[in-house]
Amino acid sequence: MARLFGTDGIRGLANGDVLTPELALAVARSAARVLGGKSVAIGRDTRPSGAMLQAAAAAGFTAEGAEVQLLGVVPTPTVAHVVASGAVDLGLVISASHNPVQDNGLKFFGPGGHKLTDAEEDAIEAGLEVRGGGVTGAEVARVRDADGDLVEGYLRALLATAGSLEGLTVVVDGAQGAASRLAPELYRRAGATVVAIHADADGDHINEGCGATHPESLAAAVIEHGADLGIAHDGDADRCIVVDAGGQVLNGDQVLGLLALARQETGQPGSDVLVATVMSNLGLVQAMTAAGIAVVRTAVGDRYVLEAMLAGDHRLGGEQSGHVVMLDHATTGDGLLTALQLMDRVVRSGRSVAELASVVTLLPQVLLNVRADRSRAVAADVLAAVAGEEAALAGSGRVLLRPSGTEPLVRVMVEAPSQQVADEVAQRLAAVVAG
Numbered sequence: 391m392a393r394l395f396g397t398d399g400i401r402g403l404a405n406g407d408v409l410t411p412e413l414a415l416a417v418a419r420s421a422a423r424v425l426g427g428k429s430v431a432i433g434r435d436t437r438p439s440g441a442m443l444q445a446a447a448a449a450g451f452t453a454e455g456a457e458v459q460l461l462g463v464v465p466t467p468t469v470a471h472v473v474a475s476g477a478v479d480l481g482l483v484i485s486a487s488h489n490p491v492q493d494n495g496l497k498f499f500g501p502g503g504h505k506l507t508d509a510e511e512d513a514i515e516a517g518l519e520v521r522g523g524g525v526t527g528a529e530v531a532r533v534r535d536a537d538g539d540l541v542e543g544y545l546r547a548l549l550a551t552a553g554s555l556e557g558l559t560v561v562v563d564g565a566q567g568a569a570s571r572l573a574p575e576l577y578r579r580a581g582a583t584v585v586a587i588h589a590d591a592d593g594d595h596i597n598e599g600c601g602a603t604h605p606e607s608l609a610a611a612v613i614e615h616g617a618d619l620g621i622a623h624d625g626d627a628d629r630c631i632v633v634d635a636g637g638q639v640l641n642g643d644q645v646l647g648l649l650a651l652a653r654q655e656t657g658q659p660g661s662d663v664l665v666a667t668v669m670s671n672l673g674l675v676q677a678m679t680a681a682g683i684a685v686v687r688t689a690v691g692d693r694y695v696l697e698a699m700l701a702g703d704h705r706l707g708g709e710q711s712g713h714v715v716m717l718d719h720a721t722t723g724d725g726l727l728t729a730l731q732l733m734d735r736v737v738r739s740g741r742s743v744a745e746l747a748s749v750v751t752l753l754p755q756v757l758l759n760v761r762a763d764r765s766r767a768v769a770a771d772v773l774a775a776v777a778g779e780e781a782a783l784a785g786s787g788r789v790l791l792r793p794s795g796t797e798p799l800v801r802v803m804v805e806a807p808s809q810q811v812a813d814e815v816a817q818r819l820a821a822v823v824a825g
Contacts, residue, residue: 394518395511397691399497401486404439409494411446417496418450418482419524420517424510425500427479431536433461433469434484435568435625436593439494443484447496452531453524456480459536463591464544465568465627466497467724471544472536474503474721485568485626488603491596503721504700505693545576548727551719552734556581560733561620561633563608564589565601569627573726577621580730585615597624602631602712602725609637618736619743621729628692629712630725632732634744642710643674645732647750649714650683650706652735658705658718665698665707665715667691672788672805673752681749690792692723753787754809756816758802760823764793767800767823775822779804779815787812789819 394400394408400417402409422430430451434440440463448458459478461469469481481499489495498506498514506514525531560582564570570591574584587607588600600607602624612620612633620633632640646666653661664678665686675685686702688694692713699707699717708714713723720727736743766772776789783789787806794801800823806812 394515398487398693399483399495401489401493401495403492404437404494405442409443409496411442414443414446414496415450416518417514418447419454420514420520421480421482421498422451422454422456423520424513424517425480427456427501429457429459429478430480430482431459431461431469431472431478431540432482432484433464433466433568436463436566436570436591436596437486437491437494438593440484440593443494443496447482447484448533452533455525455529455531457531458533459540460533461536461541463568463571464541465572465623465724465726467628467720467722467727468541468544468572470499470503470722471547471720472540473499473501475543477540483626487626487628488597488601488624490598491594499722505696505722507697541572545572545579547719548576548730549580551727552580552730553738554581555733555737558733558737559583559585559615559617561585561587561608561611561615561617562589563587563600563605563611563620563622564591565623565625566590566592566596566598567601567623567625567627569623569726573621573623573627573729576726576730577733580733582733585611585617587611601625602629605631605633605639609633609639613637619733623725624712627725628723629714630729631712632729632743634747635742636744638744640743640747641671641752642708642712642714643671643752644747644750645712645728646670646706646708646714647674647677648735648746649728649731650678651681651749652731653706654681654683660703660705663702663704665695665702665704667695667709668790668792669710669803671710671750671752671755674750677750696722753805753807754812755803755805756812758816758820759794760800760802760820761798762800762823762825763798764800766825767791767793772819772822775819779819783815787815789815791819791823
């Protein structure tokens with residue numbers, strides 16, 4: 391049987407073969423037993439199925455004697471903050487992030503507000519077979535709506551990380567998701583002039599043609615309103631995509647680079663290291679190396695970025711996708727925090743987003759999905775072909791082969807000085823992988 395937990399929690403078709411109310415109840419019970427929490431905060435995005443899964447998970451926690459506080463529709467990092475603050479022991483987010491409305495997911499935060507380790511997830515999964523137990527009678531815990539001060543505390547914590555954004559005009563795309571209300575409110579309270587789009591919290595259309603995966607309408611709105619920049623969040627707002635004043639979408643590596651240089655310029659502790667995944671562009675590594683900042687590479691997934699950060703006591707890390715982790719201020723990726731810090735950098739420097747992002751010159755990157763047995767990624771003829779291509783690039787590019795974790799696919803990624811070279815190398819390697 392395939393592992394239930396994926397890269398970021400459990401995700402699938404709401405009320406389909408896997409992600410059912412019965413599963414949510416069983417997972418919540420097992421999580422309470424494995425993690426030992428006696429109080430849990432639950433947050434969700436705007437999907438219609440969220441209320442169903444929330445009710446089931448709340449029943450599971452209370453059956454194990456864990457009190458549940460319902461935060462309602464809030465970003466994923468809000469839940470992490472509430473746990474990290476000590477107000478509760480555990481957190482659960484019900485969201486499928488950037489996925490379409492028919493999907494949903496379960497994502498946990500353990501003590502301290504951190505995502506679970508593989509070992510903790512495996513223990514929860516193993517505990518699903520346990521039947522019975524729990525508490526009875528008057529010991530069954532309660533479910534209640536959380537005090538509004540918990541969410542307000544999250545907003546106040548974010549505002550304390552930045553100066554005034556007065557004079558800045560920003561367009562915010564809420565993706566009809568969890569940040570629809572809080573993101574525009576936060577940026578207004580910070581002093582910015584805010585134009586909000588796709589911010590009606592319409593869960594029937596979450597991520598539909600909007601948000602971080604569809605920034606086209608944001609780019610158009612930035613130009614229409616003459617804004618300084620645009621920010622697009624995904625459905626649960628743990629990441630953001632940035633658009634400059636000219637309507638150009640910035641790569642997540644560019645955002646990471648400008649934030650790393652901002653930390654270095656202000657002399658913040660740990661500003662000599664940036665943590666990024668194996669998918670981050672070589673151009674980011676080259677820019678950081680030139681600035682004297684070392685880049686630590688991890689597997690794909692913000693949880694692995696965080697694990698490396700905690701292990702090495704590094705303070706900044708993230709992914710191309712817009713997940714950015716700032717351990718000085720948060721325990722997980724936070725799209726609202728990222729946007730706030732970026733806008734603070736714009737105001738303090740007096741430079742545009744485009745100018746700040748230009749410090750990272752991205753190399754052309756090609757990613758091909760080749761249908762083949764996953765073992766082909768390490769086959770002798772494939773490794774020989776990769777070595778030959780890397781030798782020909784002579785440090786001016788790189789090659790990365792990754793087997794899919796769920797499908798018979800090998801992902802071939804190539805970066806090179808020109809698009810033509812990247813395309814040619816990727817096609818040659820794809821042919822070898824396909825056999």
